[in-house]
Amino acid sequence: MSSNRSLEPSALSLNDLPWQVKFSNDRCTLCGQCTAVCPVKAIELGVFRKRTLKPSIRRQADQGVAQDVFYGIRQKTDVAHACIGCAMCTLVCPNDAIHPEKNPGLDRMKFHINQQGVPRRRGGRRNAAGSILDRIKFTRISMLTDPALDAGRHEFEMRTLLGRVLSPRENMKRLKEKGWIPPVREIYPLIIGGMSFGALSPTMWEGLQMGVAYLNEEMGMPVRMCTGEGGCPPRLLRSRFLKYVILQIASGYFGWDEIIHAIPHMKEDPCAIEIKYGQGAKPGDGGLLMWHKVNKLIAAIRGVPAGVSLPSPPTHQTQYSIEESVAKMILSMSMAWGFRVPVYPKISASSTSLAVLNNLTRNDYASGLAIDGEDGGTGAAYTVSMDHMGHPIASCIRDNYLNLIKIGKQNEIPIFAGGGIGKNGNLAANAAALIMLGASGVQIGKYVMQAAAGCVGTEEDRCNVCNVGICPKGITSQDPRLYRRLDPEDVAERVVDLFVSFDTELKKIVAPLGRSTSLPIGMSDALGIDDVAAAQRLSIKYVV
């Protein structure tokens, strides 16, 4: 651009971008791998012209100007092709000649990203690294009165219950009268939360399912995985592995036709049915599978045309109110499986979570409540929803649990926490803190993608293109060229590694606390935090 032309309002320089590609001309061999792998085409082969002045002490001789041309990598500066920092270029470069760097200043792209009147939609996370869960410490360590347990050798029963547990008296009464007793599953407290077949690539989904099956059948850990909205492959529905699966029904009802038709052929009941009302990353919004990812296979399973975006409405549109919805849907779903399968809703953490919970306490068919906090990840949401809406999970779980204690039903409706657990890598500590605040178990999604498949997303707006099907690792893409990068066997192996190491860490937390035969749900006396306000809000100890 010449210096005297007017600048466009959206003309950005490299310095305005959140990520800048640093490139070393000395090392580059111009192999072209980086430009080929870049999912957003942020870099291209560039031709650079260099003018070199050659001064000399002699008057005329040797003095002159040389013009040189060299080739290298040029970063594009338009919004559509801005670097997302995924570093796939670094990964493929044979000479370490290229890497993206986070712009330490305020990136001005934020002001321009909503082009053509469409605000930014992104996949991924909230981009806030802080976590109150990471600041909670376990302070009640048994050392004097009794020998502490040995996490490595002692027997532990790290199980939780999914399902409506009646009060001991009511349960006894129904046993006597041979009445109906709600179904209860004994499961591992770390659940793989809803990530749909459609949002995830076939290889990722298959890897997760294989990992879960191995954990159950070979390791004896009753790990469960939720399908997310979008249905379930027919072969899985008719297999014995269905018992490890929680089927999710969300407001778009995608894939439910297939599931209902498979009911007569099911060899096993599913572990449970999750009715999704809300998701922490986009509270009040329905799910959205953008057209990029709706290929023929996904379209077939969901029963929709290929290549169209699939938004789910914000609530189940067939129902008038949450009360009606909770009661009706739970009953219909229970009925579909002959009242043998626990059915529970999943909602976003919000100040109205209590209202839903209060509603459930009076419904015998409600088997639990999953609450997803503001740090929950997603396949696609408007930036404003992800960054500015929602409720932190710790205080929401605590409010709900304390409310249950007040009415004496704390053991009857299990609450499952999700959203940002392990977002800074401290999975076991975060999970244990939530359990001691009152959760019966926790759901993880992002963490599994990061740990089991190498998702490169971080809380610094890195990558976050899960929604448009160009996931550089092939985790959330429906493009075979991308998802073939991911070997399902490797994913399965990592899932197993992840759960087994989580188990060891969880034991390392609960053993010195003296707990081995029951999960320390609500053991809030073990927790402390170095913040008066947080301690007061969570009713735990203030420690400095």
Add this chain to the structure above:
Amino acid sequence: MCRLFALTSRDPVSPMLAIKALDVMKEGHDGSGMGLLLQDLGGPFEEMKEAPILSGIFSEEGIRRLDLFMMDLGFLTKYKISLKVPKKPVEGIPRRDLYLIRAYELPEDWDNLSKDDMAVRLSDIRLKIREMGEEKKDMMVFSFWPDTIMIKEIGDPLLLAGYLGLDRKELKARIIMAQGRQNTNYAIDLYACHPFFIKGYTTMTNGENTAFIPIRDFLTSRGIAAYTGYQSDSEVFAHILHYSLVELGLGIDGYKHVITPLQERDLAVHPNAGFLSHLKRTCRSLIIDGPNCVIGTLPDHSLFMVQDRKKLRPGVVGGKPGLYGFSSEICGLDAVIPDRDKSRDIQPMHLDTAIVGPDRQEVTICRQTEALNLPL
């Protein structure tokens, strides 16, 4: 870890016997407090088995308030023992005005009450007195129940026994439970002394109950007024016992299934597997996650001992027909019943409940893997 000693005897005996056992086990307690329960009383109380006995510590002002309160309710004093203490203070024992043990005549309008109604009323009165005394600490009441005396104080057991003059002929009982305390996890409070008593059910415990807070939350939310207090993490054991036996209608063989349920593989092959898995699920938050040894009594004057499954050093039960002792250490038992057949001593392991019934003839062992008497 606290030291515990309990005995059940055909003939009423002095509490000094149990205190002697505590003294022998002294290495294991720090002398920061003692609790004593006397039940199935002998001496003057032999003739008034139905009369509720109030035991507690009162100031001069407190006793005046108590008298007014009890008279208002229509209770008349039938018999009393006031433990007057020497004027000279003893180091480590707080100065109090009066240790009171007083049997009451029931009000006339209570005559037609059912046993359950009476239990609720007696317990409510105890809670009311306790509440009245909370502010000025001038009334500290431990029990208000027929045929039951409780004494608690801060200090070393043997010193306390001498100080309070427990070696007196009026104080004799067929069931005695005594605890010498060591390092309570909470503040050293009089009410944190074992044994804990609720409507005829008593327990004392050693070890640390790490699951205390969720259990307390469960019990206090049951809507039963007497499930309160909890100055000690061990108090919940008595309330779980009451809850299991009275509210759920289980037998004593079921208590252990509530506090330490069987693990999956044992549960699967149990003759009552179905029932027990329901019990385990619904009573999940009552799992104690010890390690603990619990010694307790039931209203029919049975005495029992159970161990948590993690317990590394179990308590011991031994004796002879007519006299059995339950002790957290063998030396305690040796001191009180040296002439027993030691080869018949029983150290209940993690599946056992050792019980000596009201006839005091033998020790029976309930194994958790055996079929149990179902309340169905």
